[in-house]
Amino acid sequence: HQFCHIGAHAFLGMFTAINRDVPAYTMVSGQPGTPRGINSEGLKRRGFDAEHIRHIKDAYRTVYRKGMKLADAITELDSRLSSQPELGVFVESLRASERGLVR
Template sequence: MSTLEDECFLEVGHNNDIREHTSIHRSSKSTDRTVIGDGNLIMGACHIAHDCKIGNNNIFANNTLLAGHVEVEDYVHTAGATVIHQFCHLGSFSFLGGGSVVSHDVPKYMMVAGDRAELRGLNLVGLTRRGFSIEEIRSLKTAYRKIFICADITAASFDERLAQVEQHEGMIQVPAVRAMLQSIRDSFAEDRRGICKYRHWNGS
């Protein structure tokens, strides 16, 4: 006979479109819950495993597979046949290319693709569609270049480049830039997986 301690939970919000052959698991224990927010489009044959936390207004294309304990913020878009490793975090307004295998966090506003998925820049199309201003996008592009696309990768470590942007008086005044920087920092917390790999470009 089932007891309260045996119960596991799934919480689904409003105005979600969940298509055919999708599977969504309840939490793995009674003290947690799997959560689907509001306004999400979850296309055919997707899988959302136990204890995932899905925000609002996300689009998961066909055969997107989320392992357990994945957290997805808002306005995330995956292309088809994308696979996300357990405990990964997907930041708001990010885009995951088709067939990607994502084994680390994807920070806010960024685009990843490949096996294993690498950062491929900012999700510029998504940011424009969601109403980000030209100035916001320009500031995000400048911050991204300073962190990930430096002319001399021996000049400063990744952490030093990140700190330089955090200390830049102009860029740090832009809320979107602050949010992106915080998203990157959060990914390196003790219980997190770090961010997806990125390629060192020398500008040539």
């Protein structure tokens, strides 16, 4: 959709149809677009180290796998920002969503 935002380092599969925002670092595919995990290969190619990628995967699981409300997940991730600053881009992309997130 022309007004959807695609976050930094996100990856969309070929022919993926999205009608909601895609958070940073997220890999989305299908019709409709469904989150499949984080773009770990792209992050490795961009120089992210293994520990940062692990933190981002944990943050992704908090949002998509724990069954939490988005506001509660953002609150939990905010508490991690001081020790895991690499999550800042991910959390900000969640917060900035105007159309809702792909689920």
